[in-house]
Amino acid sequence: MKVRIRHQRREVELAGVRSVRELLDRLQLNPETVLVVRGSELLTRDARLGEDDEVEIRPVVSGG
Amino acid sequence: MRCVKCKAQAQVEVRRHHAAFCGPHFLEWFEAQVERAVRRERMFGPQDRVLVAVSGGKDSLVLWDVLLRRGYRASGLHLNLGIGEYSQQSQEKCEAFARQRGAELLVVDIPSEYGVGVEGLAELAGRVACSACGLSKRYLFNRVARERGFDVVATAHNLDDEAAVLLGNLIAGNVDALVRQSPVLDSGHPGLVRKVKPLYRIAERETAAYAVLRGIDYVLDECPNSVGARSLLLKEALNLLERDAPGTKQSLYWNFLEKLRPLLRAASEPVALRSCLHCGQPTTAEVCAFCRMTERVAHKLRSRVVAPAQAGREPVGARSGPGPDPA
Ligand code: SF4
Ligand SMILES: [Zn+2]
Ligand SMILES: [Zn+2]
Numbered sequence: 329m330k331v332r333i334r335h336q337r338r339e340v341e342l343a344g345v346r347s348v349r350e351l352l353d354r355l356q357l358n359p360e361t362v363l364v365v366r367g368s369e370l371l372t373r374d375a376r377l378g379e380d381d382e383v384e385i386r387p388v389v390s391g392g
Numbered sequence: 393m394r395c396v397k398c399k400a401q402a403q404v405e406v407r408r409h410h411a412a413f414c415g416p417h418f419l420e421w422f423e424a425q426v427e428r429a430v431r432r433e434r435m436f437g438p439q440d441r442v443l444v445a446v447s448g449g450k451d452s453l454v455l456w457d458v459l460l461r462r463g464y465r466a467s468g469l470h471l472n473l474g475i476g477e478y479s480q481q482s483q484e485k486c487e488a489f490a491r492q493r494g495a496e497l498l499v500v501d502i503p504s505e506y507g508v509g510v511e512g513l514a515e516l517a518g519r520v521a522c523s524a525c526g527l528s529k530r531y532l533f534n535r536v537a538r539e540r541g542f543d544v545v546a547t548a549h550n551l552d553d554e555a556a557v558l559l560g561n562l563i564a565g566n567v568d569a570l571v572r573q574s575p576v577l578d579s580g581h582p583g584l585v586r587k588v589k590p591l592y593r594i595a596e597r598e599t600a601a602y603a604v605l606r607g608i609d610y611v612l613d614e615c616p617n618s619v620g621a622r623s624l625l626l627k628e629a630l631n632l633l634e635r636d637a638p639g640t641k642q643s644l645y646w647n648f649l650e651k652l653r654p655l656l657r658a659a660s661e662p663v664a665l666r667s668c669l670h671c672g673q674p675t676t677a678e679v680c681a682f683c684r685m686t687e688r689v690a691h692k693l694r695s696r697v698v699a700p701a702q703a704g705r706e707p708v709g710a711r712s713g714p715g716p717d718p719a
Contacts, residue, residue, distance in 0.1 A: 334612060360631040363600050370403040370601055372393040372412060388600035389552070389631070390449055390614060391624035 329379055331355075335387035349373045351383070361389050404601045407638035415605050422602050426458045426590050433576045435588040436544045442466045443542040443585075445533050446489075446497070448482030450603040450610040451548035453489050455591055457608060459546070460493055466546070467496040469536055473525060474502050474509020475615060482611050489608070498540070500532055506686050507693045511617070516689040521617045524685065531682035535673055537585040549589045552596035555641040556626040558648055571660045574653065581665040583674040595641065596627075 331351065332339050345351045348364050348371045364371045365384045377383065393402040395414035402412035406421075413421055429435070436442055442459060446452040446468040459466040470486040473479050483499065490497035503509045508516065514524035537545045549557075554573070561569045575592040579585060591599060603610055618624065633640040667673070668680035675681070 358631050358635050360597060360634045361628075363597065363604060365604060368604075368607075370415070370604060372402050372405045374393050386600065386604070386612070388450075388597045389624065389627050390451070390596070391618040391621040391627070 329377060330382045332382070332384045334385060343379070345377055347373070347377060348375045351377060355385070357385065362387055403605070404598070406595075406598065408595075408634075408642050418601065419605060422594065422598060423458055423462065425593050426455075427462060429575065429590050429593050430588075433588070435546070435576055435590060436464070436586075438463065438465075440465065440543040441541065443498075443533070443537045443540070443545050444468050445529070445545060445547045446470050446486050447548075448485040448611045449548075450608070451550055451553075451591060451596070451599045453485070453608050453610050454599045454602050454606075455546060455548040456489070456495070457493075457606060458602075459590070460495055467498060467542070469498045469500070469533060471529060471532055472499060472501040472503070473528075473615075475511060475617070478611070478613060478615055479509070481613065485609060485611050498536060500536065502528060506689065508689065513685060513689050516692045517685045519685070522621070525617070527682055527685065531673065531680070533587075534583075534585050535671075538583060542585060544586045544588055546588050546590055548591055548599075550591040550594050550596050550599055551641055551645060552627055552630065553623075554589070554592055555630055555645045556623050558645055559626050559630065560622065567656065567660070570648075570653065571656050574649065580662065581674040583667060583672065584665065592645070593642075 329342050329345055329351075330339060331342055333355070340355075342351070342354060345354060349359075351364065352359050352362070352373075359373055363386045364375075365386060366381060371377075371383070393405060393412045394400065395402045395417050396411045397417040398414060400414040403415045404418045405412040411421075442464055444452065444456045444459065444466050446456055448470065456466060456468055468486060468490055470483055472483050486497055486499075489495075502513075506513060510525040510528055511521045513519075513528065514521045517524060519527075533545050533547075536542075554575075558570075558573060560566075561573065575589045577587040602608075630641050630644075663676055665674040665676060666678075668675045668678075668683055670679050670683040670687070673680050673682070677684075679687075
């Protein structure tokens with residue numbers, strides 16, 4: 329699965345991740361601080377992910 | 393997870409309300425939350441002219457979008473802070489948004505008004521960037537609103553922003569700031585325009601979700617000066633609490649508003665405001681902090697033999713634009 333992490337400007341390939349919850353655990357991201365987007369759809373924590381999925385992680389916290 | 397309204401696949405979970413929504417029902421819920429804040433706090437009515445402070449980031453464009461959809465008379469005001477690429481991108485996002493909706497956008501270009509951007513103002517006036525920037529924003533929003541006949545200034549501070557500011561003020565024991573922290577700041581002076589925060593009931597994650605679902609194109613990059621900002625640290629701490637105890641941010645802020653702030657207000661003296669001798673804006677001093685800063689900067693720029701900008705003269709050159717799409 330291809331994951332684009334917007335705020336860290338990087339892309340990672342992950343294998344064996346089956347849900348959004350697992351994905352965020354794996355990347356050590358607090359679910360309160362990001363959105364997970366697939367295409368034009370937002371995914372909740374329990375949403376299932378497939379090996380061929382491409383998802384984007386968007387930060388939601390802005391500072392200043 | 394299923395939408396609590398229609399049982400379709402949910403797209404956004406709102407844990408503090410034990411709810412999840414599909415796309416359309418989330419958008420409906422979100423707009424209702426904003427509308428409820430506006431009415432409950434009597435922020436403004438359908439006849440009032442609202443000036444929305446728009447940075448080009450998600451929160452302010454989302455606020456503007458909701459107000460326009462609800463039929464409010466909302467214009468945008470963007471300040472170009474003169475912070476390189478970031479400011480250029482920010483202004484472009486605001487202009488594109490306004491053009492698509494045929495909405496009025498006012499722009500104040502700080503470098504062309506005052507000779508330098510907020511970082512230059514800060515350096516020449518011996519402040520840190522965010523302090524010069526915050527002072528400029530407060531001053532210019534009020535001044536442009538008053539000169540252009542707006543009834544109210546709306547800013548896009550959300551629940552996370554307010555909770556983080558509150559926590560910071562509590563840690564510092566900043567009583568004056570606590571007394572002033574409110575979703576509605578009523579003007580105690582004819583020169584001070586009323587200020588409101590219609591997103592105070594909404595979490596930052598929800599404004600981001602709204603922006604994605606509506607396809608609002610906002611600046612994703614952060615201002616370079618926000619790196620390491622204390623507000624980000626406070627937000628991170630609150631988000632850790634929120635992760636394991638949903639509703640913490642809301643309880644913190646709403647309990648403060650309902651139970652603590654009235655006590656602080658009752659115990660505090662109202663501040664006496666008068667008009668700045670140089671610009672006429674309300675201030676507690678003879679000459680307001682913004683005039684002092686820009687005059688000091690203008691003086692330094694003159695002595696550098698750089699062409700001085702017209703600091704501190706009325707009116708501020710907010711230009712309208714880009715206006716409705718001709719098509
Ligand atoms: S982070 Fe940037 S935009 Fe925010 S107050 Fe500081 S200088 Fe201004
Ligand atoms: Zn639904
Ligand atoms: Zn002044």
